[in-house]
Amino acid sequence: MISKLQFFKQQLETFHCDDDYKQYLKSHFVQNPNILGRRVLASTIDRENSCVRVVTSDRTGMGKSLYIQRMKEGLKSKCYGVSSDVIIPVHGPKVTSDSIVQLLKISVGNKDTNQALIFHLDISPNVLRQVDSVLFSLLILQAVSDSQGKIWRSYISHLYAIEVSVLKNDIKFAKPTVELLKLLPTVQCLSPRSVCNVLEEGRGDASARLMDxxxxxxxxxxxxxxxxxxxxxxxxxxxxxxxxxxxxxxxxxxxxxxxxxxxxxxxxxxxxxxxxxxxxxxxxxxxxxxxxxxxxxxxxxxxxxxxxxxxxxxxxxxxxxSSLKGEVAAENQEEIPLEETLQEYQIDERKQWEQSxxxxxxxxxxxxxxxxxxxxxxxxxxxxxxxxxxxxxxx
Structure with a gap:
C-alpha cells in the first residue's frame, strides 16, 4: 500500500509569514467567473471574485450588514430576481459542528445547493472563541460534518460572507479565531470619522469599506x-x-x-x-x-x-x-478601571433631564x-x- 501511495506524494510548500498563507488561500478562493459557462457563480459579485469574504469591524454598527446586503442585491440582479442568499445566525450559547450543519441544511431548505448562493454567517462576538474549528472546516476544507456523520459540502457556486465584530477585548480570549480570520480575504468597515480621514488624505485602501x-x-x-x-x-x-x-x-x-x-x-x-x-x-x-x-x-x-x-x-x-459619558467607551471596549466605571456611567450634566x-x-x-x-x-x-x-x- 505504501508503495502505491508514493505516486500521490507531493512536496509541501514552505510558508514564512502570514502573507504567504494569505496568498495561498486566496489562490484557492478566487474563482474563474466563466468556469461553469453560463451558470452564475456567487463569487462574481465579490471585489476579487473570492468565494470567501470576511466583513469585519472593531465596533458594532459599522455597516457590515449593509456591505453584505449590497452583495446580495448584486447576486439577485444576476439571478434575474431569484432569491439567492441564506442567513445563518451564529449566536450561541454554544456553537458546534452539529449546530452549524443543522443550520445550513435547514436554511437551504428546498433550494438547489448547486445554484449560486451567498451564505451570510452572522457571528456574535460572544461565541467568537468557539467557531475557529468550524470555520476552518467550512471555509478551508470546504466540508463540515456533524457527530452523526452528516456532511455539508461547499460548491464552487457558493460564497460565504462572514460578518463579525472583533472588539478589542475579544482579541485575547478568541485568539485562534482571530488569527484564522486574518488569513482570509477581508473587508474592514471603518467608522465615518476614519472614512473621512482616509478621503481627506487621499489614501487608497483596497481592504477598507468607505462610504456606500x-x-x-x-x-x-x-x-x-x-x-x-x-x-x-x-x-x-x-x-x-x-x-x-x-x-x-x-x-x-x-x-x-x-x-x-x-x-x-x-x-x-x-x-x-x-x-x-x-x-x-x-x-x-x-x-x-x-x-x-x-x-x-x-x-x-x-x-x-x-x-x-x-x-x-x-x-x-x-x-x-448619548446621555451616558461611558457609553462610547464601552462600545469601543476601552479598558476602564473598575473604580472609575460607576463614575463614567453618570448622566452628563448637559443631559440631566430632570434639572434642565x-x-x-x-x-x-x-x-x-x-x-x-x-x-x-x-x-x-x-x-x-x-x-x-x-x-x-x-x-
Missing part, C-alpha cells in the same frame, strides 16, 4: 446634507427645497458636514444614520407644511422656515447624542401645523427658557 454610494445618493442623506451645508454657510433656507434629481457634493464633503453637525465626536454608521433619518423626517414635514411655504405665508411669517430648520438641527443633535429645560419643535400628525414645546421666542428671534428666563440660543 447608494446611501450617499439616497434622499435622506442628500436632503440632510444639502440643508446642513446651506445652514453652515448661513444661506437663507426660506425658499430652498430638496430636489431629488440633484446629487450635490462628494463623499468627503458630505461626511465633513454630517460629522460636524451630528453632535457625536466619533459616531458609528448606525448612530450617524439615526441622526440623518430623524432630521430627514423633520425636514420632509417642513417642506410639506404650508406654514413653512414662503410663497403662502411670506408676508406675515417670513423667515419661519429658516428658524424651524435651525431648531430641528439642534433637536436632532440632541436626540443623537428641553425645547422641542414637532410637526403634528396632519403634517402641516407645528407644536412648540418648552421655549418662548422673543421679537429678536432669541430662544428663551420660560421658567428660568435664560437664553437657550441666540436668534
Amino acid at each position: 454610494e447608494k446611501e450617499f445618493k439616497s434622499s435622506h442623506f442628500q436632503r440632510v446634507y444639502q440643508y446642513l451645508r446651506r445652514h453652515i454657510s448661513l444661506s437663507p433656507l426660506d425658499r430652498f427645497s430638496y430636489n431629488p434629481v440633484l446629487v450635490e457634493g462628494k463623499h468627503v464633503e458630505c461626511l465633513q458636514v454630517l460629522l460636524k453637525q451630528c453632535g457625536v465626536k466619533d459616531p458609528s454608521w448606525s448612530e450617524l444614520k439615526h441622526f440623518v433619518e430623524f432630521l430627514n423626517s423633520q425636514l420632509r414635514s417642513c417642506e410639506n407644511s404650508i406654514f413653512c411655504n414662503e410663497d403662502i405665508v411670506g408676508d406675515v411669517m417670513s423667515g419661519l422656515k429658516t428658524f424651524v430648520v435651525k431648531f430641528m438641527i439642534r433637536m436632532s443633535k440632541d436626540f443623537a447624542t 429645560y428641553h425645547p422641542y419643535l414637532f410637526f403634528n400628525e396632519d403634517g402641516m401645523s407645528i407644536t412648540f414645546v418648552g421655549f418662548n421666542v422673543t421679537r429678536t428671534g432669541d430662544l428663551m427658557d420660560p421658567v428660568k428666563g435664560l437664553m437657550i440660543e441666540a436668534g
Whole structure:
C-alpha cells in the first residue's frame, strides 16, 4: 500500500509569514467567473471574485450588514430576481459542528445547493472563541460534518460572507479565531470619522469599506446634507427645497458636514444614520407644511422656515447624542478601571433631564401645523427658557 501511495506524494510548500498563507488561500478562493459557462457563480459579485469574504469591524454598527446586503442585491440582479442568499445566525450559547450543519441544511431548505448562493454567517462576538474549528472546516476544507456523520459540502457556486465584530477585548480570549480570520480575504468597515480621514488624505485602501454610494445618493442623506451645508454657510433656507434629481457634493464633503453637525465626536454608521433619518423626517414635514411655504405665508411669517430648520438641527443633535459619558467607551471596549466605571456611567450634566429645560419643535400628525414645546421666542428671534428666563440660543 505504501508503495502505491508514493505516486500521490507531493512536496509541501514552505510558508514564512502570514502573507504567504494569505496568498495561498486566496489562490484557492478566487474563482474563474466563466468556469461553469453560463451558470452564475456567487463569487462574481465579490471585489476579487473570492468565494470567501470576511466583513469585519472593531465596533458594532459599522455597516457590515449593509456591505453584505449590497452583495446580495448584486447576486439577485444576476439571478434575474431569484432569491439567492441564506442567513445563518451564529449566536450561541454554544456553537458546534452539529449546530452549524443543522443550520445550513435547514436554511437551504428546498433550494438547489448547486445554484449560486451567498451564505451570510452572522457571528456574535460572544461565541467568537468557539467557531475557529468550524470555520476552518467550512471555509478551508470546504466540508463540515456533524457527530452523526452528516456532511455539508461547499460548491464552487457558493460564497460565504462572514460578518463579525472583533472588539478589542475579544482579541485575547478568541485568539485562534482571530488569527484564522486574518488569513482570509477581508473587508474592514471603518467608522465615518476614519472614512473621512482616509478621503481627506487621499489614501487608497483596497481592504477598507468607505462610504456606500447608494446611501450617499439616497434622499435622506442628500436632503440632510444639502440643508446642513446651506445652514453652515448661513444661506437663507426660506425658499430652498430638496430636489431629488440633484446629487450635490462628494463623499468627503458630505461626511465633513454630517460629522460636524451630528453632535457625536466619533459616531458609528448606525448612530450617524439615526441622526440623518430623524432630521430627514423633520425636514420632509417642513417642506410639506404650508406654514413653512414662503410663497403662502411670506408676508406675515417670513423667515419661519429658516428658524424651524435651525431648531430641528439642534433637536436632532440632541436626540443623537448619548446621555451616558461611558457609553462610547464601552462600545469601543476601552479598558476602564473598575473604580472609575460607576463614575463614567453618570448622566452628563448637559443631559440631566430632570434639572434642565428641553425645547422641542414637532410637526403634528396632519403634517402641516407645528407644536412648540418648552421655549418662548422673543421679537429678536432669541430662544428663551420660560421658567428660568435664560437664553437657550441666540436668534
